[in-house]
Amino acid sequence: MPKTKVQELIFTGMMVLVMVYAMICYNVALNCGGMANHVFLDALRELPVMAVLAFLLDFFLVGKVAKRAALKIVNPEKDNPFLLVLGISAVSVVCMCPLMSLAATVLFQHPGAQVIAVWIETTVKNFPMALCWQLFAAGPLVRLLFRLGMKQAKGRQPAADTVK
DSSP: OOOSHHHHHHHHHHHHHHHHHHHHHHHHHHHTTSOOTHHHHHHHHHHHHHHHHHHHHIIIIIHHHHHHHHHHHOOTTTSOHHHHHHHHHHHHHHHHHHHHHHHHHHHHSOOGGGHHHHHHHHHHHHHHHHHHHIIIIIHHHHHHHHHHHHHHHHHHSOOTTOOO
């Protein structure tokens, strides 16, 4: 998908916003006993901190690990290219979910001496949602929007052989 560093920054930013906002909404809903309209606004308070953290983790660490791990599982020359996308997505969730759950535990749940127990509980609650959301909603949506954005950007660039 992204072919340049700028494209990678844009794609990562888009994915982080969609994933992090949804996961914050999920956790707020869990904490207040179910989904309600206020959840969408309440989640916005945590979004700046969690989005920046997720972006830094994904762009500088997890993204690279996920690509390397997926390339050990999938051969892009022989296998369907979509398997590589699925592999990267799955490994990203496997790495990001515990890291982001730890951050949420420490920053927002005030676990006291129970930090390890609360972190594990938060990770276990978040993992199924994060994996399903990534594979079935956020991933397809962000890839579609990214492709459309890149097509539009390409259409606005003057052709290299055009004389002015």
